[in-house]
Amino acid sequence: MSVLVYTESWNGIFRKSSFETVSYASETAKVLGTDVIAVSLEDVSDDELNKLGNYGATKVISVPNINKGDSQSAAKVFLDLASDSSVIICSNTYTSKMIAPRLSVKMRAALLTNVISVSEGSDIQIKRKSFSTKAIETAKSNTEKTILCIAPNSFGLIETGGSCTIEKIDFSESGSLSFDGQETASGKISISEAEIVVSGGRGLKGPENWGMIEELADVLGAATACSKPVSDIGWRPHSEHVGQTGITVTSDLYIAIGISGAIQHLAGVNSSKVMVVINTDPEAPFFKAADYGIVGDAFEVVPHLIEEIKKLKN
Amino acid sequence: MNILVCISSVPDTTSKINFTENNTKFDANGIQFVINPYDEFGLTKAMMLKESTGGKVTIITVGDTTVEAVMRKALAIGADQAVRVNMNATDSFSTATEISNYITQNSFDLIIAGRESTDYNGGAVGGMIAEMTDLPFVNACIGLEVEGESAKLIREIDGGKEMISSSLPMVIGGQKGLVQESELRIPNMRGIMQSRTKPLQVIEPSSNTKNTSSVNFENPEAKGSCRMVDASNVSELVDLLHNEAKII
Numbered sequence: 423m424s425v426l427v428y429t430e431s432w433n434g435i436f437r438k439s440s441f442e443t444v445s446y447a448s449e450t451a452k453v454l455g456t457d458v459i460a461v462s463l464e465d466v467s468d469d470e471l472n473k474l475g476n477y478g479a480t481k482v483i484s485v486p487n488i489n490k491g492d493s494q495s496a497a498k499v500f501l502d503l504a505s506d507s508s509v510i511i512c513s514n515t516y517t518s519k520m521i522a523p524r525l526s527v528k529m530r531a532a533l534l535t536n537v538i539s540v541s542e543g544s545d546i547q548i549k550r551k552s553f554s555t556k557a558i559e560t561a562k563s564n565t566e567k568t569i570l571c572i573a574p575n576s577f578g579l580i581e582t583g584g585s586c587t588i589e590k591i592d593f594s595e596s597g598s599l600s601f602d603g604q605e606t607a608s609g610k611i612s613i614s615e616a617e618i619v620v621s622g623g624r625g626l627k628g629p630e631n632w633g634m635i636e637e638l639a640d641v642l643g644a645a646t647a648c649s650k651p652v653s654d655i656g657w658r659p660h661s662e663h664v665g666q667t668g669i670t671v672t673s674d675l676y677i678a679i680g681i682s683g684a685i686q687h688l689a690g691v692n693s694s695k696v697m698v699v700i701n702t703d704p705e706a707p708f709f710k711a712a713d714y715g716i717v718g719d720a721f722e723v724v725p726h727l728i729e730e731i732k733k734l735k736n
Numbered sequence: 737m738n739i740l741v742c743i744s745s746v747p748d749t750t751s752k753i754n755f756t757e758n759n760t761k762f763d764a765n766g767i768q769f770v771i772n773p774y775d776e777f778g779l780t781k782a783m784m785l786k787e788s789t790g791g792k793v794t795i796i797t798v799g800d801t802t803v804e805a806v807m808r809k810a811l812a813i814g815a816d817q818a819v820r821v822n823m824n825a826t827d828s829f830s831t832a833t834e835i836s837n838y839i840t841q842n843s844f845d846l847i848i849a850g851r852e853s854t855d856y857n858g859g860a861v862g863g864m865i866a867e868m869t870d871l872p873f874v875n876a877c878i879g880l881e882v883e884g885e886s887a888k889l890i891r892e893i894d895g896g897k898e899m900i901s902s903s904l905p906m907v908i909g910g911q912k913g914l915v916q917e918s919e920l921r922i923p924n925m926r927g928i929m930q931s932r933t934k935p936l937q938v939i940e941p942s943s944n945t946k947n948t949s950s951v952n953f954e955n956p957e958a959k960g961s962c963r964m965v966d967a968s969n970v971s972e973l974v975d976l977l978h979n980e981a982k983i984i
Contacts, residue, residue, distance in 0.1 A: 432893075432894070432895070437894075491874075491891065491893075491898060491900065493863070493866075493873055494872070497867070514859075515894055516851075516875050516876035516891065516892055516893060516894065517875075517893065517894075519859045519860065519863060519875055519909075520863055520873055520874075520875045521863075522860070522863070523828070523832075523860040523861075523862070523863025523864040523866075523867060524863055524864070524866065524867040524873070526829070526860070526864065526947070527829075527832075527864050527867040527868055528867065530947075531947070532829070532947035532948045533828060533829070533858075533860050533864075533947070533948070534948060535857070535858055535859050535860060536857050536858075536859075547951065551857065552855075552856055552857055552953065553747070553753045553762075553854070553855055553856075553857070554749075554854045554855075554857060555956065556752075556753040556955070556956070557753050557755070557953045557954065557955055557956070558953065558954050558955075558956060559856075559950055559951075559952075559953050560950070560951040560952050560953070560954075561948055561949065561950050561951060562948065562949055562951055563947070563948060564946060564947055564948060564949055565947050597872065598872045598902065598903060599872050599874070599900050599901070599902050600900065600901045600902070601898065601899070601900055602888075602899040602900060602901055603898070603899050604893065604896055604897065604898045604899070605896050605897050605898075605899075606893075606895055606896030606897075610895060612894050612895045614894065615894075618983075618984070642984060654917045654918070660878070660912055660913055661892065663912075666749050666773075666854060667749065667773045667774070667854065667912070674983050675977070675981070675983045675984065684750075685749075685750050685751075685752070686749045686750065689749075692956060692959075693956070695983070696977070696981045696983050697959075698973070698977070699962070709962050709964075710959075710962065711959055711962075712959070712962045713959065713960075713962060713963065713981070714962065714963050714964075714965060714973060714976060714977070714981075715962045715963070715964050715965065716964070716965050716966075716967050716970070716973060717964065717967060718967025719967070722967065723967055723970060726970040727970050727973065727974065730970050730971045730973075730974040731974055731984065733974075734974055734978060734984070
């Protein structure tokens, strides 16, 4: 009966989105009148696993010797653990979307991704982002069991002050992929989870001018991002491209500098709560979608902005 | 290599999205349809692999007759043949079931789907196909090299990338990085002429069991008006973000 939630970890650490899925699972469990069991793959310390209790997990099942990219093994583990569960929850990450589709076929469970609301009843019906966030779809499950992938930053954290028990499971099988190592940009804040995102466009004239974008992001504790043309020309890596065909931003604050605001860009960022636009062109379409705007030269405005924020933070 | 590329026909990225029939159906009126941007990278990659190793590129699309224009475009870019499953693709499971049936009845070394489609954004069809056909799957694939019967891949992970090896056949969920934007192929005149006579087979769906249904759609709330701050008064912006929006 329990709601099962996959809490994804990165090098042994949970991120905000992991806790967010547990909070979401807790709200769902309340509706269904049951409890929450979290499942963790890869090696995660007991101290870290215990943090899940604070968001409503009563039990954590840790499966340390599975690489989370091994979706064949991960789906098998979840199939075993989910035999009594009608709802399984995970975050809408690339990794979860390798595991969840497999599990949905194995379990004959409906799979709903990009989810932004909790079902109000036990017949699962939720809202989800659709048409690259140009629309919100209400969708429902037609099956007894349902898997939900929750869009990061769309639900929020609810601390319960609770605690959890930990159970370890040994799983020795492995799937057919072999993993040859990772490269991670250490210390960088992930765009899809960031509370504040500072984004630059072609108005910045060249990659050598990104220093002030990074400095602004630094003083705000923000992630850096860029528009599609900027990543296409190679000024910034593709992993920073936000918009309809890049990463979707759902931050509390999105600051767009030198970005005109084409419909494809807006589609990927307009679920941010507050948008600030700095652009030399008063006719830039982005101003119509923004909350706050400055018509001005980024090379003059941004250094001032950094100074003012530093003053505020001190 | 025998490669299958799954292609979605989606509204052009500049489209305004509206709904009809009491907000239950997407309003295709006046909409230009294109190859799903994520699938374009997979199609170009498939062409490159075919050119270096020989073989054939087949595309498959699930949809009614209206998707054929986009399929012809994929043929004009260079795919050898096309298959259309005659069913509206409104649910990942039923779409994946039909594509998997075709894969099982034929034989492919590599199946390339997009990471997701830009219309319903399910992002599930590739993974479901892999499970249904019992093949390895790498999602959000940003690098692929084929060496004989095996492949070296790079997948995007949140905040980094992971290097992976796999045997073939396998399924990948592709995106930009598989090839660069500048390498994307567009149809030339000769391709367009040839595409008209290339085979486009229509097959009927086997079951059409839908695990999910759409209830209705809404457009996101429109923003209020933008509050303009003078460029010489940046401190006012910081003050507004701190005291009004309470966000910094």
